[in-house]
Amino acid sequence: MTAPMSPQDTWKQRAGSAAADLIEEGMVVGLGTGSTAAYLVRALAQRIQQGLQIKGAVASSLATYEMANNLNIPMTDLDDYPELDIYIDGADEIDPQLRLIKGAGGALLREKILASAARRFVVIADSSKKVTQLGHRYPLPVEIIPLAKTPIALQISRLGAQIQIRHNNNIPFITDNHNYILDCTFPQGIGDPAQLDAQLHNIVGVVETGLFIHMVSQVIIGGPEGVQVFP
Ligand code: 5RP
Numbered sequence: 001m002t003a004p005m006s007p008q009d010t011w012k013q014r015a016g017s018a019a020a021d022l023i024e025e026g027m028v029v030g031l032g033t034g035s036t037a038a039y040l041v042r043a044l045a046q047r048i049q050q051g052l053q054i055k056g057a058v059a060s061s062l063a064t065y066e067m068a069n070n071l072n073i074p075m076t077d078l079d080d081y082p083e084l085d086i087y088i089d090g091a092d093e094i095d096p097q098l099r100l101i102k103g104a105g106g107a108l109l110r111e112k113i114l115a116s117a118a119r120r121f122v123v124i125a126d127s128s129k130k131v132t133q134l135g136h137r138y139p140l141p142v143e144i145i146p147l148a149k150t151p152i153a154l155q156i157s158r159l160g161a162q163i164q165i166r167h168n169n170n171i172p173f174i175t176d177n178h179n180y181i182l183d184c185t186f187p188q189g190i191g192d193p194a195q196l197d198a199q200l201h202n203i204v205g206v207v208e209t210g211l212f213i214h215m216v217s218q219v220i221i222g223g224p225e226g227v228q229v230f231p
Contacts, residue, residue: 032089
């Protein structure tokens with residue numbers, strides 16, 4: 001017997017299924033990472049089983065690759081298709097200007113590469129991910145070169161953040177790109193995400209940040225009443 005889905009999972013599934021319906025014949029599709037993206041992957045696999053033909057899908061993480069491949073979604077990569085027709089992924093926080101914090105699942109670098117290679121970036125989430133200001137609920141993940149962790153943490157702390165090196169089972173979490181993640185908490189929230197993103201990119205050894213600014217085409221929010229689409 002399968003356990004009943006929580007309301008939040010139902011909302012994620014609604015958003016994932018609505019986004020899968022945006023995928024058309026012959027498209028190259030980028031697949032995000034996380035529990036909401038997993039509903040998209042399942043819905044896309046079902047559409048393919050029913051006859052939809054896509055050129056291929058590019059995964060934003062090894063975990064998503066494995067899941068999609070196991071569900072018989074034809075997989076490809078950015079060397080074969082350097083431009084994606086659509087990239088669909090979840091988010092940790094979404095502000096009213098459709099700026100995001102991403103990376104709680106640790107896949108932010110590949111996610112940002114796929115988002116920037118896509119003609120259209122569609123975000124899927126349940127309604128709990130909407131915030132008035134970024135940084136209040138989730139720390140900002142920053143992917144870094146491991147040997148520079150201490151000087152980078154010092155410099156980011158001077159920007160007002162409290163820093164934790166992400167761990168998994170008491171050892172540092174290693175990304176798919178063999179880097180570390182610093183989870184950076186800004187106690188006052190993030191007032192100017194674009195400025196903070198630029199400051200972080202100025203620190204040598206920072207590979208990428210979880211701030212996604214001016215990248216989003218559309219947000220699909222699943223909630224108790226169904227789905228809402230922004231803008
Ligand atoms: C992974 C991500 C995810 O998209 C984000 O964490 C949302 O995950 P979920 O859908 O499980 O809430 O950025 O790096």
